[in-house]
Amino acid sequence: MVYIYLNKQNQNQENLEHRLIQLTNEIITTNKKLDTELHNIKKYFVVFLIILTVSGVIFLYIFNQNQTFIEGGHFVTQPLIGDSIKTGFTWHLYDKERVFHIHIKNHAQVSEQSLDMIKDSIMSKKIIEVNDLQLHKGPATNSSKFYIGWNGAINEISSRELKHQLPTRFHVHESMSDEGDVTIMLVDERNLEGYSGYTRSMVDQEKGQILKSYIIIYEANKLDGSKMANIVRHEMGHALGLQHSTDPDDIMYQKIQTDNPYISECNLNALESLYKGKKMSEFICKK
């Protein structure tokens, strides 16, 4: 009996041992399972982070796109209202026969040929017609006029009823004297702010009257004649009372970058409106 009992005890112990091995195995398997799950969680977390980063980048991109669109919105809506040109003060010439003196001080000693091109930007009566489709301003059936010189441009509107007399008789010549209505100085010096040209007008604020204008063309010795003529054409617009245009394709835009650097219909219409009395105002271009 004792033997049997012992045997039974042995068997029990064996069973226990077996159970212990089983439990250890189970623990190892569970641990392994936990390990895999932990690894999976880490994997999911990394994937989640990547998705979060990518969607963040996409969101910022779309947001910025939207912002650009909002900022650029005025390019879309602008043509509907039209570009505009600001106006300043006017000359009060009173007499139609009054000669308007423009003197050129050639400090930079630019060539005769360049001087002729500068004079042309004031004196020319030449008109160019450009297709509106090419200008992105309308259908191919329409065209726009451009004027090479201010004299020719003003001729178009001088017969109209104006409040202030526009200069119609221009006298452009070289002179080292400061006399004259407009003095154009061609200098070698570079403008520190990077301007190619600058116009400063003496005005009677109360009357809104321009008394005298000084135009400076910087680094004139380095500019070719046609470029200089474009700058003078722009600066003469200021000397006559126009300010800048919002249209990047206009000669009166703050930077000359147009393929047609000539006096536009809008420049002329703005000048007409200014000399009809709309000083320090904003003229909306018709196209």
Ligand SMILES: [Zn+2]
């Ligand atoms: Zn003179």
Ligand SMILES: [Zn+2]
């Ligand atoms: Zn300007």
